[in-house]
Amino acid sequence: MVNNRIFFNRDISWLSFNERVLTEASKSSVPLMERFRFLAIYSSNLDEFYRVRIPAYNKKNATDDELQTLEQIRIIINRQQEMYGDLIRNQLIPAMEARGLTFLYDAVIPNELHDQIADYFLNQVAGYIHIVSLDSPTAFFPVNNQLYKAVLTRKFEQLHAWIINIPSNHLPRFRSFGINNRHYILLLDDIVDHSLPFIFRNSELVAAHNVKLTRDASIKLIENADLDAADLIEKELSKRDRGKATRFLYDPGMPGLMIERLRGSFDLKKSALVAGGRYHNLRDLGSMPLHDQTFQYPSQQSLINFHANYNGSLFNIIVNKDRLIHSPYHSYNCILRFFNEASLDPDVEQIYITFYRIANDSRIGHALISAARNGKDVFVLVELKARFDEANNIRWAKSMKAAGIKIVYSQNELKVHAKIALLKRKGDLPMIGLLSTGNFNENTARVYTDHILNI
Numbered sequence: 166m167v168n169n170r171i172f173f174n175r176d177i178s179w180l181s182f183n184e185r186v187l188t189e190a191s192k193s194s195v196p197l198m199e200r201f202r203f204l205a206i207y208s209s210n211l212d213e214f215y216r217v218r219i220p221a222y223n224k225k226n227a228t229d230d231e232l233q234t235l236e237q238i239r240i241i242i243n244r245q246q247e248m249y250g251d252l253i254r255n256q257l258i259p260a261m262e263a264r265g266l267t268f269l270y271d272a273v274i275p276n277e278l279h280d281q282i283a284d285y286f287l288n289q290v291a292g293y294i295h296i297v298s299l300d301s302p303t304a305f306f307p308v309n310n311q312l313y314k315a316v317l318t319r320k321f322e323q324l325h326a327w328i329i330n331i332p333s334n335h336l337p338r339f340r341s342f343g344i345n346n347r348h349y350i351l352l353l354d355d356i357v358d359h360s361l362p363f364i365f366r367n368s369e370l371v372a373a374h375n376v377k378l379t380r381d382a383s384i385k386l387i388e389n390a391d392l393d394a395a396d397l398i399e400k401e402l403s404k405r406d407r408g409k410a411t412r413f414l415y416d417p418g419m420p421g422l423m424i425e426r427l428r429g430s431f432d433l434k435k436s437a438l439v440a441g442g443r444y445h446n447l448r449d450l451g452s453m454p455l456h457d458q459t460f461q462y463p464s465q466q467s468l469i470n471f472h473a474n475y476n477g478s479l480f481n482i483i484v485n486k487d488r489l490i491h492s493p494y495h496s497y498n499c500i501l502r503f504f505n506e507a508s509l510d511p512d513v514e515q516i517y518i519t520f521y522r523i524a525n526d527s528r529i530g531h532a533l534i535s536a537a538r539n540g541k542d543v544f545v546l547v548e549l550k551a552r553f554d555e556a557n558n559i560r561w562a563k564s565m566k567a568a569g570i571k572i573v574y575s576q577n578e579l580k581v582h583a584k585i586a587l588l589k590r591k592g593d594l595p596m597i598g599l600l601s602t603g604n605f606n607e608n609t610a611r612v613y614t615d616h617i618l619n620i
Contacts, residue, residue, distance in 0.1 A: 174234055176218050180241045183210050187245060190252055197260055198453065198460040204249065204257075205451030211242070212310060212379060212448065215412040217552060220381040223411060223436060250442055261350075266455070268350045271443050274359060278349060281342045286360040293332035294357070294364065299430050300325055307431060309380040309408075312446055314357060315419070315427055318368035325368070326426050331357050331375070338449035350454060354444055372423065374416035377445040378431065381408035394574040395559045398549050410434070414441040467496040479506050480588075480597055488619040492603065497610040500617060503599065504529045507588050508536035515542040515589040519581060522554045522604040523547075523561045529605050530561050534568040543570040548581045 189195060190203035222235040258268050274282065297305045305328065307313065312331035317324060331354050340356060342349045354375055361370055413433050415424060417440040424438065455461075470490050479502055482488070490499065505528075507513045516536055523530055537543045547562040549555055566572045575581040584601040599605075603615030 176214075176234065176238060177241070179210075179214060179218065180238065180245070183207050183214075184241075184245055184248075186210065187248055187252070191248075191256065193256070193260075196459070196461050197257065197264075198455045199462055200252075200257060201450045201453045201455070204252065205448045207245075207249065208446070208450070209448035212446075213553075215379045216309075216381065219411045220409070223409075223434070246442065249447075261455075264457070265346075266348050266350065269355065270352070274351070274355065275344075275349070277344050278342050278351075279359075281344070282351070282356055282359050283363075285340060285342075286356055286363075290332065290336060290353070290356060290360070293330070293335045295330050296364065297328045298325065299328060299426065303430075307378040310377060310446065312354065313376050313378075314354070314361075314373055315376050315415075315423060316361065316365065316373045317371040317423060318365050319371050320368040324371065326423070326430075327365075328376075329357070329364070333446065333449065337454075338446075338452060339454050341454050352444060372420065374419040374423070375443060375445055376416070376419075376427065377414045377441075378410050379412040379414070381411050394549055394577070395562055398555050399559055410437045412439050413437045414439050414445050416443050417441070418443075465494075467492075468494060470495040470499055478510070479503060480510070480512075480590075483597055483619045484595055490617040490619070492610045492615050492617065493612065494614075497607050499619075500599070500605070500610070501528050501532075501607060503619070504532040504536075504586075508532045508539060508541070510590075512590045512594055513541060513588050514591055515544070516586070517544045517589075518586040518605065519546040519548070519583050520558065520561070520605060521548045521582060521584060522551050522606055522609065523558055524606045524608045525557060527561065528607055530565065533570060534565060537565075537569040544573070545570055546573045546575065546581060548575050550575070550580050 186203050186207045190200045190207070192200070195203070219235075219238075222231050222238075227235075253270060258270060261268050297303060299305075307328075312333050314329050314331060316327040316329060318327065319325070333353055336353060338353050340351050340353065342351065358373055361373055410431065410433050413428070413431070415427075415438070427433070428435070428438065470488060479499065488499075490497070504516075507516055513536075516533065518529075518533065520530075533543050533545065543565075545562075545565055547558050547565075549558055549562070551558055562572050562574075584599075584604060586599040586605070588597045590596065598620045599617060600620065601615060601617040603610065603613050603617070
């Protein structure tokens with residue numbers, strides 16, 4: 166019997182999830198700021214997709230099936246990008262207008278704002294602007310996912326090409342201006358664009374278009390007897406932001422001659438060229454300055470799953486009955502208390518735990534360090550290959566190791582996604598464990614839906 170089961174391609178599945186996020190942004194029942202946050206999530210996910218998935222298709226020996234999938238990916242993304250732009254222009258901007266807010270998204274800036282914009286640029290922005298000429302060989306290297314503006318000027322009948330940065334890594338992406346009881350919101354991109362005649366005041370401004378370059382973020386691990394796993398990954402991380410370009414995103418209105426000029430300057434493959442919208446890095450929409458509480462979901466207080474006063478032990482409650490925590494609806498404090506208590510409880514002799522993504526200033530990590538310094542044996546498996554958290558995990562692994570914690574890393578070809586913890590106690594006292602669907606991370610626990618079982 167022929168098996169006709171068809172498997173869904175993992176990358177098409179990723180894009181399908183992204184489309185579900187876009188669908189949430191399209192719902193008028195969702196508060197306005199939350200809709201912008203969904204658009205920000207979509208944009209962030211797509212950036213990651215180009216950094217970690219597209220490199221697999223750009224290899225020299227790509228198969229026909231892979232090339233066919235890549236074409237399908239491009240079709241899906243183009244359709245989603247059209248949907249994205251339509252949502253902003255035809256749904257969210259009108260919704261803002263109805264509340265007295267004007268988002269000047271690809272729009273003409275009113276004359277009444279010109280003085281305020283010039284004042285803001287000269288006092289706050291100008292000191293961060295870097296101007297790079299592309300007319301002669303340069304050591305300029307576009308930073309991964311940094312916003313730039315490609316500029317063409319004319320002087321004495323000669324055309325000159327430039328790249329200038331949009332300093333969103335130093336300044337807010339959005340700026341509010343008020344006039345005549347009306348609030349206007351501008352992107353930093355347009356504030357810089359509006360100031361180009363000042364920047365290039367000795368030349369004629371011919372064209373200016375927003376661009377962004379995304380680089381390969383994959384890490385290639387090769388066994389090295391001279392380096393332990395942490396040092397090996399640190400070495401690879403140092404190369405990440407200098408990886409090959411997987412996407413050069415440009416304003417679709419950019420002239421072909423200008424595109425080719427940039428392609429040559431940055432040594433780009435034709436397959437990396439992607440026509441996008443006028444604006445890039447729209448993950449910043451999550452910081453849109455909409456502060457009215459009615460634009461957001463009302464905050465919800467997490468429920469207390471179970472109580473234990475200072476005279477009682479959390480462990481006695483767990484031994485008596487298993488407890489299931491459903492974050493973020495249940496407070497994560499009981500999980501923090503679990504490790505805090507373990508670090509001080511004289512009956513706890515050994516602590517075992519796996520870490521996949523550790524919080525930057527992890528209270529659980531600090532509790533484990535205290536436990537080790539309090540004479541307990543602590544064993545931690547740290548997954549060093551948690552994408553984009555590698556450096557933070559390495560930092561924590563080294564800090565814990567310095568405190569006397571026994572650190573183990575996963576094998577190069579495997580990722581350990583398990584989130585488990587175990588306490589071994591004196592004598593015949595029962596062991597106590599934690600099983601979690603999500604990371605032992607108090608920061609992400611406030612956002613992601615997960616279950617944690619105390620057993």
